[in-house]
Structure formats: C-alpha cells, structure tokens
Amino acid sequence: MAELSAPADRLTAERRDGSFLTASVLLGPATIVVVIGLLLPILILFRYSFNKFEPRLMMVEAMTAENYIKFFTDPFYTNIFWTTLRVALLCTLVCLILAFPLSYILARSNSRYKNVLVMLVVLPLFIGNAVRAAGWMTLFGSKGALNAGLLQLGVIDVPLQIMFTERAVIIGIIAVNLPYMVLTLQSVLEGVPRDVEEAAFSLGAGPWVMFRRVLWPLALPGIVAGAIFCFILAMNAYATPTLLGGPQFKMMGPLVFGQFRLNNWPFGAAIAFVLMTATLVLAALANVLIHRRRR
Amino acid sequence: MTNTARPSISRRHVVRGAAALTAVGLAGAPSGAAAQGKGKIVVGTWGGDYARLLNKNIEQPILIKSGWEVIQDQAGDPERRSKILAERRLPRGTTDVQGLSALNMFQMHDAGVIDAIDYAKLKNAAKLLASMKYSYGVGHIYSGKVGVYNPKLINPAPKSYKDIFDPKHANRLGIIDIQYQYTLVCAALAAGGKVDNLEPGKKLLLECKKAGARIYPTNEAFAQGLKTEEFGIGVMWKARVVQWQNAGISVEAIAPSEGALAYVSGFVIPKNAPNKDGSYAYLDAMLEKTAQEAFAIDMGYNPTVTNAAVAADLNKRIGFAPEEVKALVDLDYAYMTQNDVALKEWWDKELKG
Numbered sequence: 293m294a295e296l297s298a299p300a301d302r303l304t305a306e307r308r309d310g311s312f313l314t315a316s317v318l319l320g321p322a323t324i325v326v327v328i329g330l331l332l333p334i335l336i337l338f339r340y341s342f343n344k345f346e347p348r349l350m351m352v353e354a355m356t357a358e359n360y361i362k363f364f365t366d367p368f369y370t371n372i373f374w375t376t377l378r379v380a381l382l383c384t385l386v387c388l389i390l391a392f393p394l395s396y397i398l399a400r401s402n403s404r405y406k407n408v409l410v411m412l413v414v415l416p417l418f419i420g421n422a423v424r425a426a427g428w429m430t431l432f433g434s435k436g437a438l439n440a441g442l443l444q445l446g447v448i449d450v451p452l453q454i455m456f457t458e459r460a461v462i463i464g465i466i467a468v469n470l471p472y473m474v475l476t477l478q479s480v481l482e483g484v485p486r487d488v489e490e491a492a493f494s495l496g497a498g499p500w501v502m503f504r505r506v507l508w509p510l511a512l513p514g515i516v517a518g519a520i521f522c523f524i525l526a527m528n529a530y531a532t533p534t535l536l537g538g539p540q541f542k543m544m545g546p547l548v549f550g551q552f553r554l555n556n557w558p559f560g561a562a563i564a565f566v567l568m569t570a571t572l573v574l575a576a577l578a579n580v581l582i583h584r585r586r587r
Numbered sequence: 588m589t590n591t592a593r594p595s596i597s598r599r600h601v602v603r604g605a606a607a608l609t610a611v612g613l614a615g616a617p618s619g620a621a622a623q624g625k626g627k628i629v630v631g632t633w634g635g636d637y638a639r640l641l642n643k644n645i646e647q648p649i650l651i652k653s654g655w656e657v658i659q660d661q662a663g664d665p666e667r668r669s670k671i672l673a674e675r676r677l678p679r680g681t682t683d684v685q686g687l688s689a690l691n692m693f694q695m696h697d698a699g700v701i702d703a704i705d706y707a708k709l710k711n712a713a714k715l716l717a718s719m720k721y722s723y724g725v726g727h728i729y730s731g732k733v734g735v736y737n738p739k740l741i742n743p744a745p746k747s748y749k750d751i752f753d754p755k756h757a758n759r760l761g762i763i764d765i766q767y768q769y770t771l772v773c774a775a776l777a778a779g780g781k782v783d784n785l786e787p788g789k790k791l792l793l794e795c796k797k798a799g800a801r802i803y804p805t806n807e808a809f810a811q812g813l814k815t816e817e818f819g820i821g822v823m824w825k826a827r828v829v830q831w832q833n834a835g836i837s838v839e840a841i842a843p844s845e846g847a848l849a850y851v852s853g854f855v856i857p858k859n860a861p862n863k864d865g866s867y868a869y870l871d872a873m874l875e876k877t878a879q880e881a882f883a884i885d886m887g888y889n890p891t892v893t894n895a896a897v898a899a900d901l902n903k904r905i906g907f908a909p910e911e912v913k914a915l916v917d918l919d920y921a922y923m924t925q926n927d928v929a930l931k932e933w934w935d936k937e938l939k940g
Contacts (some may be wrong), residue, residue: 347927542935
C-alpha cells in the first residue's frame with residue numbers, strides 16, 4: 293500500500309476511518325442483539341436437529357438425518373406441512389383481496405378523520421393473538437353469539453360447527469394478519485401519485501384498465517412485501533390454530549411446540565427448520581419471480 | 588439575562604455525583620441485605636390458580652413472613668422441563684425448586700438433572716405419606732382420575748372405567764386431548780389391560796372414537812362441553828370436579844371399581860439450584876399442616892401429610908374412602924417415559940387422525 297503523505301490523502305483516510313467507526317457504533321448494538329438473540333440460537337437448533345432422541349436420555353449427541361427423513365417420509369407430517377401451506381396461501385390471498393380496497397381508500401383519503409381510520413385498522417394489533425382467539429371462541433362456539441343469533445333468527449335449526457375446524461383457523465388468521473396487509477399496502481399506494489391514475493383516465497382507460505395497467509404494476513413491490521409478510525405470519529401461526537383449530541386440526545407451529553413438550557428436541561428442531569426453510573424459500577422465490585416479470 | 592440559570596454538567600459534577608451515589612449505595616447496603624433476610628428462593632411453577640395459591644398458602648404466610656424472598660418463575664411444565672434440561676451444564680441454575688407431576692418428576696430424575704431428596708433436612712418429613720416420599724421429589728398434593736358424568740344425560744351412573752369407555756355412549760363420551768397419557772391408561776384398565784400394557788386401551792379408544800366420542804383440546808374446553816351438555820361422560824381429576832361443581836356445572840364423580848388412577852403434583856430440586864437451603868425451606872413449608880389444609884379447601888386436592896385435618900363434608904367431596912385410597916393406581920413411570928413419544932404419535936395419528 294502506498295504511503296499516505298499528502299495532507300489531502302490523510303484527511304480522506306481519517307474521514308474514512310471516522311465513517312467506519314461511526315457505522316460500527318451505529319450497527320454494533322443491533323448486530324450483537326441479532327447474532328446473540330437470533331443467529332446463535334438458530335445455529336444451536338440446527339445442530340440439535342441432527343441429534344438423536346432416546347426416551348430415557350432425551351437428546352443424545354449424534355450426526356444423523358433421521359429426523360428429517362422421518363418428517364419427509366411420514367404422510368402424517370407431510371400432510372400437516374401441506375395443510376399449513378394451503379392455509380397460509382389462502383389467508384394471504386384473502387387478506388390481499390380484502391386489504392387492497394381498504395388501503396386504497398385510506399391512501400387516497402384527504403379526510404381529517406384519516407388518522408382515526410388508520411388507528412381503527414391498527415387497534416386490533418393492541419390485543420394479543422391468544423386474547424383475540426379467545427374472543428373468536430366465544431363467538432364461534434356451539435352456544436356462542438353467532439350460533440345463538442342464527443338460531444334465534446330461525447336461519448338454522450342446529451348450531452353450525454365452526455369451532456375446531458380449518459374454517460375457524462382461516463378466519464382467525466385473516467383477522468390477525470389483515471391489519472399488517474392494510475398498513476403495508478396503504479404506505480405503498482400513498483407512494484403512487486394520483487396524477488398517473490388521472491393520466492390513465494384522461495387517455496381513455498376505465499377503472500379496471502387503470503388498475504391493471506397502472507396501479508397494480510406500480511404498487512407490485514409493496515404488494516409482494518405485504519403478501520410475503522402475511523404469508524410468513526400465517527405459516528408460523530401458533531395461538532390461532534391451537535385455540536380455534538382444536539385437537540384434530542394441525543399446523544406446523546403447534547407441531548413444533550408439541551415435540552418440545554415431549555422433550556423430543558431433535559425432531560422439534562428438524563420440523564422448525566423445515567418450516568423456516570420452506571417459508572424463506574417460498575418468500576424469496578415469490579420475490580424473485582415477481583421482480584423478474586417486472587423487468 | 589445571564590447564563591447562570593442554564594444547567595451545566597462538568598467533569599467535577601459527574602465525579603461528585605458518582606461519589607455521592609456510591610456513598611448512598613454503601614450506606615444503603617446493610618439495610619438492603621437486612622431486607623433480603625434469609626435469601627431468595629426461585630420457584631418454578633405453573634401459572635394461574637396454582638401459582639396464586641402457592642403464594643397465598645405457602646409463600647406469604649410461612650416463607651416471606653419468616654424472612655425469605657420468594658420469586659415465582661411461572662410457565663407450563665414442558666417449558667420448565669426444557670429449561671432444567673437446557674441449564675444442566677451450568678454450575679448455577681436459575682431455579683431452586685420446580686413443581687412437576689409425578690411422571691415429570693421421574694422423567695427429570697431419569698435424565699439426571701435433579702437432586703436426591705435428603706429427608707433428614709425436612710422437619711415435616713415424618714408426617715409425609717409414604718407413597719408421597721419419592722427419592723427424587725416430594726409429593727405436594729394428590730387427586731385421582733375419577734369418572735365424571737352428568738346425571739341428566741347419563742343414567743344409570745357408571746361404576747367403572749369400563750362403564751365410561753363404552754362405545755354405546757357414542758358422542759356423549761368426552762376425551763381431553765392434553766390428558767392423553769392418563770386417558771390411555773384409564774382406557775387400558777377399562778379394557779382389562781395394565782399400566783404397562785396399553786394396547787387393549789388403544790383398541791377400546793378407537794372403538795369409542797368410531798362410535799362418535801368427542802375430543803376436547805383442554806380441561807377448560809372439556810368443562811365447557813360438560814356445561815353446555817354437548818357430552819355427558821368422561822374422566823377427570825376429582826379435584827377439578829369439585830371446582831366444576833362449585834361453578835354450577837351439573838356433574839357427579841365416581842371412584843372407578845378398577846381403582847382410580849392417581850395424580851400427584853410435587854416439587855423437585857434441580858442439581859444446580861443456586862440456593863439449596865431455600866429449596867429445602869420451600870419443601871418443608873409446603874408440607875406445613877396449615878398450607879396443606881388450605882390447599883384442600885382452595886383447590887380440592889388431597890393433603891399429602893397425615894396431620895392435615897380436612898372437614899368431613901369437604902373430604903367427602905375431594906377425598907377417597909380408605910379402600911379407594913388403597914385401590915389407587917399409579918402410572919408405571921418408567922414405561923410411560925420410555926413410550927411417551929410413541930403413545931403421543933399413536934394418539935395424534937390414529938386416534939385423532
């Protein structure tokens with residue numbers, strides 16, 4: 293390396309060192325938290341997933357893929373995986389359909405009550421998932437508010453079986469995820485200028501054509517971000533499937549915890565990794581495909 | 588206007604402030620130590636009523652009053668067992684005692700993470716029922732898995748597990764998902780099996796399921812189903828039945844002729860408990876006559892010490908007749924530990940699948 297002799301070069305080097313130091317100080321705490329609180333436990337869990345489970349000894353040090361083989365060769369577990377994927381995709385799609393019009397209205401609103409409307413969207417997030425699911429339980433039960441109302445009105449003769457079904461879980465997850473989707477889409481749609489919509493209309497495009505040719509493509513990166521966010525939350529749902537799905541409906545999140553309940557850490561770790569990998573791969577794939585199409 | 592009003596912090600101020608704080612801290616230290624008294628006991632326990640009653644009946648009136656500081660580490664038993672296992676390599680763990688079921692106490696003993704109990708250190712050990720003196724843990728309270736039924740829906744009353752796990756009840760039979768171990772053993776006893784041979788029970792449960800038996804996720808959901816009369820018969824801890832009766836649910840309990848399956852809740856000491864004197868103080872306090880009697884009244888579980896006096900009318904509701912106590916059936920802990928994962932897999936795949 294050439295010796296820095298000129299004062300200007302020395303100044304640049306000092307500034308570079310200063311920027312590096314500032315960047316290190318700013319990034320350091322967050323990096324330490326992520327490494328200690330997230331990456332390290334994930335690495336430990338990954339190692340555990342190759343251990344063996346012996347009922348009397350719990351976890352035994354080993355290097356075997358038997359936990360992964362067990363998961364992928366047993367239809368019971370693969371069915372749970374496909375159920376989780378189906379529920380997550382369906383919830384994401386429904387959230388997108390329900391959230392888009394609402395987000396659009398919020399984004400385009402000039403009302404002085406706009407902040408109140410946004411707060412109303414955010415309000416459910418103030419309540420924990422388990423508490424919300426408990427609320428749904430009182431609504432969906434065979435003698436819950438919904439069935440009692442429908443029976444009273446004479447719409448049905450026998451109570452509808454909503455609790456402990458996949459239907460209940462889907463409704464519950466949509467209710468949990470919808471605000472996230474609305475908020476993500478709203479911020480994206482606010483970034484799409486109203487002018488481009490008006491330009492499309494002035495060139496003869498109808499509302500549907502404007503949506504398809506202008507609004508949707510411009511908002512697509514945000515839509516993808518919102519959808520991925522919603523998908524990840526649905527794939528990893530725990531409280532809602534546990535409380536609303538009942539004992540016979542299984543998703544991956546409760547399955548992972550179930551293995552830890554049994555002290556079967558190696559298999560629980562393997563399932564956790566299958567879930568995490570599938571979620572990340574599918575989310576990344578969606579992102580890549582959408583961006584490639586846009587080019 | 589001058590600058591004198593503006594607060595300014597100089598190096599000298601900082602040094603003086605730090606010195607003052609240190610002085611206050613040092614001056615306060617003896618009083619702080621005095622407030623700690625005998626030291627700190629960290630108790631691993633389930634949350635909810637049990638934690639509240641531990642505080643009300645053991646910690647406040649006995650331990651805290653005599654100078655101990657008690658901190659509860661509340662979580663479900665799977666999480667706490669995981670914690671004990673995860674901390675096994677640490678020289679100092681984070682809890683001094685852990686509340687677990689008898690089966691879980693055995694599992695932790697089997698995993699080599701809990702201490703053997705030195706009963707010489709417990710002044711109340713002499714009063715402890717022999718069956719509650721585990722070498723690795725101390726029984727705190729016990730109850731039995733009794734038959735429960737709603738007399739409005741089920742007539743005649745069942746007399747045995749066999750009468751309860753009868754496919755003729757169809758969808759009037761309720762089963763609790765989280766109680767899979769005990770339900771399997773009860774069904775095995777009903778079908779002529781034993782605590783170390785649950786195959787007949789599996790067959791019987793499948794028949795009941797095929798006939799329409801309902802599976803409820805939790806004890807609370809089961810209680811709700813009983814209340815709404817979705818079903819009318821099943822098995823549950825006698826102590827819970829008392830709580831449900833108190834809540835106005837139409838439910839009666841019977842001690843099954845095969846012998847009721849016993850449920851024991853106790854405490855163990857992790858090998859790396861930081862304050863073992865505190866651990867033994869807690870175990871001794873929980874065996875105090877007053878604490879045991881209060882638990883019988885508040886929670887409906889039976890005392891594990893011989894000197895606890897339970898009123899006759901309460902004993903009739905929560906207790907067992909001498910011949911019923913004699914007939915109590917215990918789990919085969921080694922068998923259950925060895926087969927727990929396989930049993931749960933069968934339960935999830937075959938029974939619920």
